[in-house]
Amino acid sequence: MDSRLYYEPRANGVERVPTALSMFMTSPRLMRAAHWHAQVEVNYIVHGWAHYRMSGHEARFTEGDFALFWGGQPHWLDDASDDLVYAGGHLPLVHFFRLRLPEDVQARLMQGATLVSSATDAADPVNFERWLDYTRSGDPMKASLAVDELLLRIERLRFSPYRLLPDPNPLTHAGGPDPHASPIVVRICDFIADNFREEIDSVDIAVAADIHPKYAMTVFKKSTGMTLNDYINLMRLSYAQALLMKDEASVLAVAMDSGFGSLSAFNKSFRKMAGMSPSDFRRDVRGRPEVAVVPAAGGDGRYN
Known part of the structure; x- marks a missing residue:
């Protein structure tokens, strides 16, 4: 008999304000079914590992991984280690398109791909905790800084090895987004x-x-x-x-x-x-x- 606790999607499963950044840091429960939301999702694995069923592929994130995927595609946290702690956020598309990412990466993410990088360091969990505090502070200046800092952190991924799932091959990209x-x-x-x-x-x-x-x-x-x-x-x-x-x-x-x-x-x-x-x-x-x-x-x- 499965004794693990499961997450039941309720009102927090879909953003009430889909144009606002929201952040989290938690030990999640497994999901009983896929869900979706109208933002790009950022995950950082603080401890343990997480397994997702994505739209058309599977993804396993381990401690220290930084992942990015479009939440508008069905995704399902169906397995995880008992000690899983992850941080992250729901990034509105309007901010996602401010990112200076390679054009093909943006397109593939919106079409259901998952970007994963292991090029992280000890500053990442500290940053995510600060962004969480800033977005919930009620201070518009702090909320704006959280958005800008998160975008800069995501942009740094282009300078380190990363991979796009379901493509198993790691890649780096020297190109830039279409300036027009x-x-x-x-x-x-x-x-x-x-x-x-x-x-x-x-x-x-x-x-x-x-x-x-x-x-x-x-x-x-x-x-x-x-x-x-x-x-x-x-x-x-x-x-x-x-x-x-x-x-x-x-x-x-x-x-x-x-x-x-x-x-x-x-x-x-x-x-x-x-x-x-x-x-x-x-x-x-x-x-x-x-x-x-x-x-x-x-x-x-x-x-x-």
Whole structure:
């Protein structure tokens, strides 16, 4: 009989503010199923090891590993050592596209690849603990510094050996991001982040980014592996899931508040993503027993 404790996704499984950086340092529980969220996930293994089932591949991270993957792809922590402690964060896409990473690396991450580097040192757990404190301080200046410092730390990965899974071969890359596409994607993400709950389309996005609609769609698809509509839906569904788990609003109100033009469109998109209707999702989540999370030293038990 399996005596291990498992994580049951609740309201903290999907960010209520998918455009804000959130950090964690904890001893996580194994997951009963895959989950997703509308941010890029950063993991640093402080102690022990963790095994994930990713979209199309598996990944095992060991002590000292630094990993980066797109949380919009299903991922599942299905096995781990008893002493696992990991730190990390959920990085909004708008910040991810500020990174000076090789263009092909950004594209592969958004298409489901996992970046792993063992080129870390004793400063990393200290940094992650500080970023955790800064993001929860309530001080906008500290929160902004946490974002900037984390981005710089990720950018340093390009100067050391790293590997992209499922490709088993380690690689380094001397190239840089497309200097034209990256600022465009940042402008697109900025506009969508501010307006995803409104009725927007590729024309609105292109006007905000000051480019042609077809070029906006092409650049975004090339950089992220997602269409503009897919990304907007992901933001809306992330927001809707949090409302369904937390609020008493009707499904219709949640659909409208999340930016869907009709209940039928919301139900169709939600069922495609979650495999069930919004009503069944809310009933399933609220019907699960409470599971207390045992916090790690220095952490608060938050699980991503």
